Amino acid sequence: MTDNAKSNTENNAKNNTKSNAKSHAKNPPASGALILVLGATGKTGRRVVSRLREAGRAVRAASRSGETRFDWTDRSTWAPVLEGVSALYLVGPPEPEPIADFVDQAVAAGVRRFVVLSGRGVEVYGDSFEPSMAEAERVVREAGVDWTVIRPNNFTQNFDEDIFHAPLVAGRLALPVGDVPEPFIDVDDIADVAAALLTEEGHTGRVYELSGPRALSFAEAVAELSQASGHPMRFEHITSDEYVAELTAADVPAEPARALADVLAWLADGYNAAPVSGVRDVLGREPKDFSVYAKAASEAGAWG
Ligand SMILES: NC(=O)c1ccc[n+]([C@@H]2O[C@H](COP(=O)([O-])OP(=O)(O)OC[C@H]3O[C@@H](n4cnc5c(N)ncnc54)[C@H](OP(=O)(O)O)[C@@H]3O)[C@@H](O)[C@H]2O)c1
Numbered sequence: 001m002t003d004n005a006k007s008n009t010e011n012n013a014k015n016n017t018k019s020n021a022k023s024h025a026k027n028p029p030a031s032g033a034l035i036l037v038l039g040a041t042g043k044t045g046r047r048v049v050s051r052l053r054e055a056g057r058a059v060r061a062a063s064r065s066g067e068t069r070f071d072w073t074d075r076s077t078w079a080p081v082l083e084g085v086s087a088l089y090l091v092g093p094p095e096p097e098p099i100a101d102f103v104d105q106a107v108a109a110g111v112r113r114f115v116v117l118s119g120r121g122v123e124v125y126g127d128s129f130e131p132s133m134a135e136a137e138r139v140v141r142e143a144g145v146d147w148t149v150i151r152p153n154n155f156t157q158n159f160d161e162d163i164f165h166a167p168l169v170a171g172r173l174a175l176p177v178g179d180v181p182e183p184f185i186d187v188d189d190i191a192d193v194a195a196a197l198l199t200e201e202g203h204t205g206r207v208y209e210l211s212g213p214r215a216l217s218f219a220e221a222v223a224e225l226s227q228a229s230g231h232p233m234r235f236e237h238i239t240s241d242e243y244v245a246e247l248t249a250a251d252v253p254a255e256p257a258r259a260l261a262d263v264l265a266w267l268a269d270g271y272n273a274a275p276v277s278g279v280r281d282v283l284g285r286e287p288k289d290f291s292v293y294a295k296a297a298s299e300a301g302a303w304g
Helices: 003-022 045-054 075-082 099-108 131-141 165-169 187-199 218-229 240-249 254-267 278-283 290-299
Strands: 034-038 058-063 085-090 113-117 146-152 172-175 206-210 234-237
Touching: 034 045, 045 058, 045 187, 075 099, 085 099, 085 187, 099 131, 113 131, 113 187, 131 146, 146 187, 165 172, 172 218, 172 240, 187 206, 187 278, 206 278, 218 234, 218 290, 240 254
Parallel strands: 034 058, 034 085, 085 113, 113 146, 146 206, 172 234
Antiparallel strands: none
């Protein structure tokens, strides 16, 4: 057993004890029960919505611009989305401040199961970067509910649906990550795991770290994407300060630019570099390899 796997098991044992003592909801949501998905227009949320609907589940898809309006910063939107809900996929807000009140209100409204999207390494970096993830974990653990946390590595889809996309279209991705290996996780796998955790039994009080099957450096990842797509792209290592300067020149506000640079610089130390078994532990199958993503996204014309 690797040190990481061992620490996962130990954490889960500890968490299970705590959760079993406090949880008053041991039964999974009935198949007709309503599941609320937050961040439902985002990379994970919209895939969780489609998987649950394909499985015949009743889903309320919520965000500021999606099917059902929900805004973390507008409390008048909270009660309507919570009505009749028994289980919830929690993608936290940019700022952690409303999370505790929202979870309190959700529990009072009858929500009994929470699946929280967090990030791998959060137990080390805590609320130093993206403090919403640490706060969401803390709050659900203390809410006396049936909770499960997922902590994924860097998403594969960052390359075609998020922050790495525009630089790659322009042919150069420059990040302060050095040559650290990263076992990128495909968001399709995260969504499969989340859908299972929302609907199956046996995951209460557990923390699952999720990675892809293969760690590759950002330079290797970009080379694979370039080869698969035929689009010329290269990777360059730059310092954190240079990265912040590039982001702000591209109109990213200074504070999130610094947070992103800090999290990438933290990654460069290799804490998240080893693949982990979370996808297999939940789904009983291996996660998708990066090459499968590279081929499919290239065929879909992701980088032009
Ligand atoms: N990317 C990675 O590699 C990675 C790795 C580990 C963990 N994570 C964590 O994953 C989370 C993001 O999840 P994601 O990638 O699935 O989402 P995403 O693609 O970043 O989209 C964000 C979602 O949140 C919604 N949203 C934003 N502000 C909101 C607000 N004020 N009120 C209500 N909804 C709001 C957005 O929809 P609307 O615009 O319609 O409101 C959208 O659906 C973050 O916490 C991040 O730290 C990311």
